[in-house]
Amino acid sequence: MFNTYSKLIINQKFEFKLGKYSVICKIVDYCTFNLDQLSNNIHSHSCYELCFILKGKGIFTYNDVDYPIAAQDIILTDPYAYHAITCTNYDELFLLYVFIDIKCPDNSVPISSLEDSILEQFLKQHQCIHSKSSKIFTYLDFINNYSLYCSKFDYGLLQITKTLLMESFQYLTTSRTQSLSSNIPFTTLEKAQDYIDSNLHKKIYIEDIAKHCSISIRSLQYVFRKNLNTSIIEYINEHKIKLACHYLLNHFSIADTANLVGMPDISHFNKVFKKVTGFTPSQLQKIGTSNNGFGRRL
Known part of the structure; x- marks a missing residue:
């Protein structure tokens, strides 16, 4: 997936407030481990460290x-x-690491947004690792593509980076996996979700997902309906349109966006977009312009 790496996000430090929380983030750098440097040895930091294994x-x-x-x-x-972190074979281990400090100056302030709630749950209990986080890396891929069109760290990069962090917090929150039904193995649903997240750029066939998960189409449909209360098609469309919103709010044309999410038929793309979001792609572009870019969470 990663053939080029954006340098525009490196050494960027920013702060944003979510209800009662203040989040200070510094995107430090890319790091390589290989035969010349197998490990960074045991150490610690005074803040959270989030690493993306590229x-x-x-x-x-x-x-x-x-x-x-x-x-x-x-x-x-x-x-x-x-x-x-230690490299274990002859291949390079390449990663991006971020320092994060989360402060809560006023506990009396109530939770006021989805992001606020995500942070609240994350701070209560979280995992130290989440494997095969394909959806998260879609955001990093978007950052690399977006960086081709700008020469500095701008408002669009700031907003997509914030979204990347919030999605990472949500993935690492322990309760995310606990909310799934124990009747169906989590690995089956996770495999299906990872396949979908990794193929949002092209047309996705249900039979291919079922084959990837080594189960029948009927069983796969049951997994989604039982655990997520939605159909596979609805799930795919929702995630394709969510990615499309990011492109549209960052000045990609409707035609280019439709192609980037594997829906080259503009009429079909517009129909699905309206069904998922409640408005048309062109209406979203106008909303984005009036809000000075990429600030709306969908």
């Missing part, structure tokens, strides 16, 4: 426990927790 395989040591890691994993270390 390429390769390795071991994430966290509080004396070793976790295997690979491309499209995200890993998190808590403040002052001892950790290390």
